[in-house]
Amino acid sequence: MAKFQSNVLAAGLCVLGSALCAPAHAGTVMDEIRERGQVVCLVNSNSPGFSVPDSNGVYQGFNPQFCRMAAAAIFGDAGKADIRGIGFSDSMKTIVSGEADMASRSITATGTRDADPGMAFVVTTFFDGQGFMVPKSLGITAASGLGGATVCAEEGSTTLSNVADWFSDRGMDYKIENIADKTARLQAFFGGKCDVLSSDLTALASDRLLAEKPDDFMLLPDIISNEPLAIVTRPDHQLEGAIFWAFQVMLWAEELNITSSNVDAIVADLGNQPKAVQRLLGRDAAMGEMAAKLGLNENWAVEVIRQVGNYDEVFQNTIGTASPMAIDRAVTPNRLSSKGGLHYPYPIR
Amino acid sequence: MTEAILMEEVSMAPPSLGRWQTVRAQFFQNRTATFWTVLFGVSAAYSLFLLLDWSIFSAKWGPGTPAACADYSGACWAFIWEKWSVILLGSFPRDQMWRPFAGVGLVLAVLFLLARLRWPARLSTCLLIFAFAALFSLLDGRPLGLEQVNMVRWHGIAVVTFLGVFSLVAAFPLGILLALARVDGPPVLSWCAAGYIEVIRSIPLVMLLFFGIFVLPLLLPASMSYEPLLATLLALILFHAAYFAEGVRGGLQAVPDGQREAGESLGLGYVTVIRKIVLPQALSVSIPAMTNTIIGGLKDTSLVAIVGIFDLLATTRMAYSDPEWQRFAYEGLFVLGVLYLVVCTAISHHSRVMEQHVAGWLTIGK
Numbered sequence: 001m002a003k004f005q006s007n008v009l010a011a012g013l014c015v016l017g018s019a020l021c022a023p024a025h026a027g028t029v030m031d032e033i034r035e036r037g038q039v040v041c042l043v044n045s046n047s048p049g050f051s052v053p054d055s056n057g058v059y060q061g062f063n064p065q066f067c068r069m070a071a072a073a074i075f076g077d078a079g080k081a082d083i084r085g086i087g088f089s090d091s092m093k094t095i096v097s098g099e100a101d102m103a104s105r106s107i108t109a110t111g112t113r114d115a116d117p118g119m120a121f122v123v124t125t126f127f128d129g130q131g132f133m134v135p136k137s138l139g140i141t142a143a144s145g146l147g148g149a150t151v152c153a154e155e156g157s158t159t160l161s162n163v164a165d166w167f168s169d170r171g172m173d174y175k176i177e178n179i180a181d182k183t184a185r186l187q188a189f190f191g192g193k194c195d196v197l198s199s200d201l202t203a204l205a206s207d208r209l210l211a212e213k214p215d216d217f218m219l220l221p222d223i224i225s226n227e228p229l230a231i232v233t234r235p236d237h238q239l240e241g242a243i244f245w246a247f248q249v250m251l252w253a254e255e256l257n258i259t260s261s262n263v264d265a266i267v268a269d270l271g272n273q274p275k276a277v278q279r280l281l282g283r284d285a286a287m288g289e290m291a292a293k294l295g296l297n298e299n300w301a302v303e304v305i306r307q308v309g310n311y312d313e314v315f316q317n318t319i320g321t322a323s324p325m326a327i328d329r330a331v332t333p334n335r336l337s338s339k340g341g342l343h344y345p346y347p348i349r
Numbered sequence: 350m351t352e353a354i355l356m357e358e359v360s361m362a363p364p365s366l367g368r369w370q371t372v373r374a375q376f377f378q379n380r381t382a383t384f385w386t387v388l389f390g391v392s393a394a395y396s397l398f399l400l401l402d403w404s405i406f407s408a409k410w411g412p413g414t415p416a417a418c419a420d421y422s423g424a425c426w427a428f429i430w431e432k433w434s435v436i437l438l439g440s441f442p443r444d445q446m447w448r449p450f451a452g453v454g455l456v457l458a459v460l461f462l463l464a465r466l467r468w469p470a471r472l473s474t475c476l477l478i479f480a481f482a483a484l485f486s487l488l489d490g491r492p493l494g495l496e497q498v499n500m501v502r503w504h505g506i507a508v509v510t511f512l513g514v515f516s517l518v519a520a521f522p523l524g525i526l527l528a529l530a531r532v533d534g535p536p537v538l539s540w541c542a543a544g545y546i547e548v549i550r551s552i553p554l555v556m557l558l559f560f561g562i563f564v565l566p567l568l569l570p571a572s573m574s575y576e577p578l579l580a581t582l583l584a585l586i587l588f589h590a591a592y593f594a595e596g597v598r599g600g601l602q603a604v605p606d607g608q609r610e611a612g613e614s615l616g617l618g619y620v621t622v623i624r625k626i627v628l629p630q631a632l633s634v635s636i637p638a639m640t641n642t643i644i645g646g647l648k649d650t651s652l653v654a655i656v657g658i659f660d661l662l663a664t665t666r667m668a669y670s671d672p673e674w675q676r677f678a679y680e681g682l683f684v685l686g687v688l689y690l691v692v693c694t695a696i697s698h699h700s701r702v703m704e705q706h707v708a709g710w711l712t713i714g715k
Contacts, residue, residue, distance in 0.1 A: 045659065045663070045667055046663075046666050046667045046670035047670065048670050048671070048672040048675055049672050052667060052670045052671050052672070053435055053439065053440045053667050054671070055431050055432055055434065055435060055671075056434070056443045057434060057435060057438060057439060057440040057441060057442070057443055058440070058443075059440065082499075084440075084499070084501045084502065085439075085440055085501075085659070085667070086501070086657055087656075087657035090562075090577075090656075090657040093563075093566065097566070097574050099574065206672060206675065209672055209675055209676075210675055210676060323672065324672040324673050325672050
């Protein structure tokens with residue numbers, strides 16, 4: 001009965017406009033993307049540094065760059081990403097219903113979300129976590145010096161319980177200043193009512209810019225919760241592979257010091273390059289085989305690096321020190337594994 | 350002649366006061382009045398000074414960088430200069446920017462014409478349907494052979510016009526039907542209409558939107574989906590219709606039964622009596638109530654932001670989420686407030702003009 005009712009309801013809504021109802025698709029997701037000539041990619045609509053429309057209404061920031069990465073790998077043209085801003089609760093629903101191919105919008109990969117058969121978590125682009133911001137005048141460099149501090153944090157989220165767990169595990173005293181409104185919380189912190197502000201690292205970095213003198217404040221290197229922000233796609237062997245390996249290419253490019261500006265020169269002189277560079281940029285067996293099996297542009301690695309850049313370029317230009325966000329990559333786990341971070345480039349061969 | 354002079358001599362009019370005397374009599378007649386006048390006057394003058402200082406004298410005008418604004422204690426209008434298109438259009442593709450402007454301009458022109466010319470209902474209806482079709486075609490593009498712009502990119506003025514204007518336009522006739530059903534209909538129909546109106550009025554709009562956008566899709570089979578924007582339009586229409594219905598019902602009950610009986614005794618049918626005799630009077634009486642619904646409905650479009658539709662408030666937030674421009678939220682919100690103030694003032698002004706217009710002929714029957 002319920003089924004019947006919902007069908008009638010659906011039919012009624014479809015009558016509203018015949019163009020509105022997404023037709024059922026045949027074939028793989030990747031076939032659909034290639035046929036459409038664009039990869040539909042969801043991003044956050046107003047997350048400073050991570051994804052915000054620029055003055056021309058084009059989404060810029062850390063997250064949209066991975067939409068462009070996907071387009072560059074699949075089509076050899078980063079411009080073929082249809083980047084759409086969307087609210088958080090809509091984004092996963094939109095992926096599951098197949099109206100978008102992928103989402104690069106700071107979605108935390110969790111077990112229950114990944115268990116949903118309608119979507120796939122492919123690769124973590126940013127390791128976020130709850131951290132602390134303090135005024136430099138406090139003179140501490142690690143959270144272990146926070147004993148007896150007054151902490152400003154947001155009510156009604158896991159933020160508060162993370163702080164409580166962390167301090168009590170270490171037997172440290174603390175006081176909580178529990179302020180729900182963001183503006184009031186920041187005012188309390190910048191005004192000196194609390195010694196430390198706790199929130200996700202990325203939120204702290206953008207909050208810091210709202211201070212009268214942002215340079216008077218700093219983030220501590222301690223991270224007390226795990227928030228792996230990952231790319232989500234529609235489940236599809238080829239699409240997941242394309243995005244995972246295009247991301248590995250960006251990590252390898254950083255590892256091997258290949259950037260968007262020097263990639264052409266390196267390709268022109270490929271014979272004299274180290275073997276690892278030749279493997280990454282050459283159209284030898286491994287790259288060609290992957291391109292054929294995943295349905296990518298034959299020159300996909302070079303196109304990703306040339307049009308989007310390596311991981312470090314993307315990081316620094318959007319949220320790193322070359323941007324107003326000025327997140328110090330060294331205090332986050334987002335370094336390469338060779339520098340003690342969590343980004344571990346998988347072998348492409 | 351002598352009569353006129355005589356009339357003037359016995360006139361009981363109070364002696365006319367000079368301007369200063371009038372002011373003194375009204376605002377300074379005793380200590381209490383003087384106290385309140387001075388208190389209000391000083392605080393109003395001070396607030397006005399602060400506002401003008403912030404928005405004009407100490408403000409940074411023209412284009413500039415966020416750094417340049419640091420030298421000014423007042424507003425940074427460089428933010429608006431830089432971000433006006435984001436505030437108005439969000440992420441609508443800029444090479445197609447003329448389309449939302451043309452569409453919204455056309456709709457406003459149609460509304461302005463209808464407000465001025467008072468055309469017959471049938472012509473007005475056709476014009477409004479045409480305006481809706483034109484706005485939809487311009488925004489979507491496909492009906493005009495232009496490049497398609499997906500509905501998820503209809504932001505700012507485009508979506509506020511699309512939802513705000515046309516939900517109200519479509520809800521109006523539905524509201525009239527509901528009111529007629531409730532007042533005039535056979536018992537079962539009347540109960541249904543009353544039940545519908547009461548239920549909708551007891552549910553917060555936000556909940557209705559949540560249901561339409563998040564819950565309804567879960568009830569549908571997986572292969573079925575619908576555009577959130579159209580679902581929102583439908584939800585707004587259903588919502589506003591209930592409010593219009595109550596406004597119109599107030600008007601219907603204010604029309605004396607004699608009017609209808611007079612019509613029936615002339616041999617006019619039900620529809621004609623309602624259309625030609627009852628409704629014109631009822632609608633005239635309910636203008637203030639309907640203006641309320643219209644202004645409230647227009648402002649309620651900002652609630653759609655919570656279901657992921659980017660109205661003007663959401664696009665303004667986009668504009669000041671740019672890390673470089675994060676500090677200039679007040680400027681954006683101030684401009685938006687002025688925009689809403691102007692539009693809502695225009696609507697309430699027009700409703701007063703209409704009230705005066707109908708007041709003339711409403712009294713004829715009495």
